[in-house]
Amino acid sequence: METTINALKARQNACLESPTGTGKTLSLLVSTLSYIQSLKNNFKLDNGRMDELLQSGVQFDPRGGLMKTRLFPQVIYASRTHSQLKQVIKELNKTIYKATTSVAILAGRDQFCLNEKVKKQPNSNLKSQVCRQLIHSKKCHYHNQLQNKDPASIMNAYKTEGNGDVMDIEDLLKAGQKHQHCPFFLNRDLQQNADLILLPYNYVLDPKIREIYNINLTGNIIIFDEAHNLGKIAEESVSMTLTSKDVGLCIKETQECLEAVIQEEESTRDAFEKSDLMFHQMEQINRKDEKKEQKKAKKEDIAQFLEFLIQLEDNIDEFGSKEAGKGENVPDLPGKLFSGQEFVNLLYKSGFTPQNAQAIGVLIDRMGTFHIQQNSDSGIGSSEINKRPQSILLASGTLSPINNFIGSMGVSFPFVLENDHAAKSNQILVRSIQKTQKNVDLYGTFQNRGSDSYINGIGDIIVELVESVPQGMLVFFPSYSQMKTFLDKWKKPSNGLQALWERLESNKKLCVEPTNRNDVNLIFREFDLAVRTGNGAVMFAVCRGKMSEGIDFADCHCRAVAVVGIPFPPIRDPRVILKKRFLGLRLSKEAIRAVNQALGRVIRHKDDFGVVILADARYGTMATNVYPAWIRPAFKAELNAHKMFAEVKRFFSERNLAVKKSMSNTLSGALKRPHLLIEDVSEKKKKNEESMKKIVDMYSSSQPPPTVGSQNEPSSAEPVIIRTDAATNSTFFSHLPGKTLSQNLPKRRIIKLSGSKSTFGSKPL
Numbered sequence: 001m002e003t004t005i006n007a008l009k010a011r012q013n014a015c016l017e018s019p020t021g022t023g024k025t026l027s028l029l030v031s032t033l034s035y036i037q038s039l040k041n042n043f044k045l046d047n048g049r050m051d052e053l054l055q056s057g058v059q060f061d062p063r064g065g066l067m068k069t070r071l072f073p074q075v076i077y078a079s080r081t082h083s084q085l086k087q088v089i090k091e092l093n094k095t096i097y098k099a100t101t102s103v104a105i106l107a108g109r110d111q112f113c114l115n116e117k118v119k120k121q122p123n124s125n126l127k128s129q130v131c132r133q134l135i136h137s138k139k140c141h142y143h144n145q146l147q148n149k150d151p152a153s154i155m156n157a158y159k160t161e162g163n164g165d166v167m168d169i170e171d172l173l174k175a176g177q178k179h180q181h182c183p184f185f186l187n188r189d190l191q192q193n194a195d196l197i198l199l200p201y202n203y204v205l206d207p208k209i210r211e212i213y214n215i216n217l218t219g220n221i222i223i224f225d226e227a228h229n230l231g232k233i234a235e236e237s238v239s240m241t242l243t244s245k246d247v248g249l250c251i252k253e254t255q256e257c258l259e260a261v262i263q264e265e266e267s268t269r270d271a272f273e274k275s276d277l278m279f280h281q282m283e284q285i286n287r288k289d290e291k292k293e294q295k296k297a298k299k300e301d302i303a304q305f306l307e308f309l310i311q312l313e314d315n316i317d318e319f320g321s322k323e324a325g326k327g328e329n330v331p332d333l334p335g336k337l338f339s340g341q342e343f344v345n346l347l348y349k350s351g352f353t354p355q356n357a358q359a360i361g362v363l364i365d366r367m368g369t370f371h372i373q374q375n376s377d378s379g380i381g382s383s384e385i386n387k388r389p390q391s392i393l394l395a396s397g398t399l400s401p402i403n404n405f406i407g408s409m410g411v412s413f414p415f416v417l418e419n420d421h422a423a424k425s426n427q428i429l430v431r432s433i434q435k436t437q438k439n440v441d442l443y444g445t446f447q448n449r450g451s452d453s454y455i456n457g458i459g460d461i462i463v464e465l466v467e468s469v470p471q472g473m474l475v476f477f478p479s480y481s482q483m484k485t486f487l488d489k490w491k492k493p494s495n496g497l498q499a500l501w502e503r504l505e506s507n508k509k510l511c512v513e514p515t516n517r518n519d520v521n522l523i524f525r526e527f528d529l530a531v532r533t534g535n536g537a538v539m540f541a542v543c544r545g546k547m548s549e550g551i552d553f554a555d556c557h558c559r560a561v562a563v564v565g566i567p568f569p570p571i572r573d574p575r576v577i578l579k580k581r582f583l584g585l586r587l588s589k590e591a592i593r594a595v596n597q598a599l600g601r602v603i604r605h606k607d608d609f610g611v612v613i614l615a616d617a618r619y620g621t622m623a624t625n626v627y628p629a630w631i632r633p634a635f636k637a638e639l640n641a642h643k644m645f646a647e648v649k650r651f652f653s654e655r656n657l658a659v660k661k662s663m664s665n666t667l668s669g670a671l672k673r674p675h676l677l678i679e680d681v682s683e684k685k686k687k688n689e690e691s692m693k694k695i696v697d698m699y700s701s702s703q704p705p706p707t708v709g710s711q712n713e714p715s716s717a718e719p720v721i722i723r724t725d726a727a728t729n730s731t732f733f734s735h736l737p738g739k740t741l742s743q744n745l746p747k748r749r750i751i752k753l754s755g756s757k758s759t760f761g762s763k764p765l
Contacts, residue, residue, distance in 0.1 A: 004031040004393060007415040008221065013392040014415035015227075015406055017399040019630050020604055022419060024395055026091045028223055032075050032393075033097040036195060039072050073390050075196045076217070078204050079225040080233075082107060082169060085198045088225070089168045092196075102152065103166050104187045104194035106203055106213055111169055112184035114142050114176055131184075142182035151189035154181060188213070201233045217388040226549075227394035228597060231408055235575075398596040401626045404589040421630035427609040428602065429651045430627075430634040432619035436460050437641045442617050444565030449482065455489045458564055459500040461615050461641065465562055466507045466538060468648045469611065472531040473508075473560040474539045474553065476598045478567035480515055483542055486564070487512065509537040513547050520546050531556055543567035543594040547601075554604040559652070561602045562613040567594045592626045599631060609655065611648055 004027070007014035018024040079085050085105065092098055109127045113119055115134065121127040134140040146154075158167055158175045167175065169183075176183040191197060191214070203209050204222060224230050392411065399405045406413050421428075435441055440457035448454050462475060477483035490500035504510055509530030511523050523539075530537035541547035544567065568591045595614075602610040612631070620637030627635060638644040 001027045001031040003415050003417040004028060005035055007393065008032065008035045008391055010414070011390050012414045013411060014394070014417070015399065015402060015413040016393065016395040016417045016419075017397065017402055017628060018395065018417070018419035019397045019421040019628065020600055022421060024397070025088055025225060026094065028077075028225065028393065028395055029088070029092055029097070030095055032221055032223065033095070033101055033196070036072055036075065037097070037100065043071060072195075074194060074216075074220045075223065076204060076215070076220055076389075077196060077198050077223045077225065078201050079198075080201060080229050082111060082200065084226065085200070086168045086170075088198060089166050093165045098166050099164060101166070101195045102155070102190065102193065103196045103198065104190040105169060105172070106187060106191065106197060106199040106215075107169060107184075109184055112173070112176075112182075112187070114173065114182065115140050140182070142176065142180055143185055145180045146182055146185055146189070151186055152193070154179075154186060155190060191215075201230065205234055220389050221391050221393070222389045223393045223395065226396050228396040228398050228405075228593065230394065231405070234409075397600050398593065398628060400596055400628045401589055401592065405593070418629040421603060421606075423603050423606050423608060423630075425630075425633045428631075428634045429611040429647060430599075430614075430631055431612070431636055431638045431644050431647065432614040432616070433461065433641055433644055434617040434620055434637070434639045435641060437464065442615055444478075444616050444618075449565060450485065452489070452494075455486055456494065456500070458486065458615060459490050461613070462538075462562065463500060463503050463507075464641075464645050465560065465613060465648070466504055468645055468652070469536075469560040470652055471536045471556040471559045472527065472539070472553065473536070473562070474541055474547065474558055474598070474601055475562045475564065476541050476543050476548065476567075476595075478543055478565050479570075480542050480545075482565070483512070483540055487540065504538065508535055511537055511539045513539065513541040513545055517546060520551075524551065528557065541598075543598050548594070548598045549600075552604055553601045555608055558601050558604075558610060560611045560613065560648075561599055562615055563595055563598055564615050566591045566616055566618060588622075589626075592622070596628055596631075599628075603630075611651055613644075613648075 003014055003016060008031070016024070016028075018027075077085075077088060079088065089103075092101070092103070108124060109118060109131055110124060113127065113131065115131070117134065118127050118131050118140075121130055131140070135143050138144060155167075158172075158179075159165065161175065162171060165171075172183040172187070175181070176186070197215075199213075199215075201224065203213060203215060204217070204224075209215075210217070394409075394413070400418070402416065402418060406416070433442060436457035437460055438457065440453050442454070442457065442461075444454065444458075465473070477486065487501070490504070493499045501510070509526070511527045511530075514520060514523055527537045527539050539547060543563070566588075568588070599612055602608075602612055612634075624632045624635055638647075
């Protein structure tokens, strides 16, 4: 907070690395909003100052507040997704500033629209068109209800109904449905005078979206939370993709245009020959409208343009078959090339007109190599906005190596902070390993990673790790293809021995990260169930993938993270080639940042603990400053695999965690657990908890399931009843809808849990 406030007072930028669980979001909100509040408190708007402002052109809203020139900066808080912004609102509602801060949430019609005619449209563009048509014809009831009403007073009424809390998207939808107000346009109206604007990254970085939503950056404070994603999104916001398929379609369209022009010219010539009168009339028209005639495209122009497109297609195909090409960088390309309109804009910007077909050459020169793929300077998007705001604050748990990250942004950051974790250094064990138990060198290079000895060596490491680590663990591979290669190999028996996959399955449930995002929830639920009720589970995942961020693997869900190899970007990817050529990209920095993001899964709060295994000898030769500050004290390069596994086993035995015991009694101090009341059904009297120890341990040890997507908070504090059936010796969690959980018990019992919220929430186990 101190670094943030100092940066704001100095009107400078700050880059802040603070691990998950250290209150990063809350600190950002409190520091920036307290700064805004102090500006308001110190500002005295006397009569003389009022006259001065009016004379300078400042306009006031009759309902109160400045319209065109603000006295105080707005806080523009950007995160990757709307679900992450929901967490920001949750943190804001913990502070005193929820009562004094006006908030606007910018989201699309996909998130906000209530009109059924709009909602049923298949894509965002059609939704926008239908919405505008309904508004223009005044046929949208929700929008009509907002007319001539003060948006601030509407929100105050909403907040009163919501006990004074700031409302998230779900709350606004419910309130909008109740009061028949459009949440989309309500927030657009609130935006002008809001103290805090919440939005996704691309609303700030993409110039087109900024213009559409009228987002003003000048003099304001911009916060990018989870900023490790910023470089990639900044690249995309100023990039274009033009494939040979796109050019092929352009060629086809141009050929059709050429044929149409030739056909029209021939038919017109025939008609002129048959009718002197028509020819005379057309000649008169041409004389009167000579300028328009000059603007018509000629077949020669189109033919020349067609030749250019064919050449362009050849160049793209040629580039795709090589690792490098020749050409100059393009500093002044526009944004993404998503439509024909953008392509026309590019032609126009290059000076191409039907009267000057030679300007195609200019286009070729200016596109250079860049016509292949993307603008690969992740700093362009950032430097464009850097000229306008008062301060830019970048915050994340994994920005290391931080100097490299700052350099890639193209923005000056005078204030830099690398925070330690709230957890103590003895709560994490970090080891890199050089050799396997069978003395196989662990070098996951391109030449080595396909060898049987290396793949089986990694398998031996994972097997012993699974046998040493209780509860849940994650294993990260550099890519989906490498993960598939390893897992396929492990599923096959070798030299008459049991397959590695079977050895792994005998210890824990095995789950694999899906390539389809829609399957993530299902796979995670399988993982979660095995961690809670069995001997634990292993999630095989991919660096930069769906499991490496966005899902909270707290406590028992992740007692260990293992990283196989080093996730270098694909060297033949055209984007990587361009970044290496024009930016001097160091692939090792890109790779280690992806590793750091994966490592952040293991410690999620101050009471969490776990181990990290880096299964590649090259990690031991890297400078420790490439890792986050909280990792460095716990890092050690280990040559002997047997010694490393002895350390891992000792680490967990010191915490009284056995591998076969799926749940731990080690809990976050922040968690509130229900009171346990055990009653004997036959005797109607209290018994001690020992006879139910298995279920009590299982229940009390696990955190609520991590949120996937935009799902649900725990339900209200209803008693939880666990029933046992004497006939079947089975126990059923009757409060969990949809599924039952069976465990053998010798006697018939009922357990009632009351007090705080149900740990399992309202979802089936």
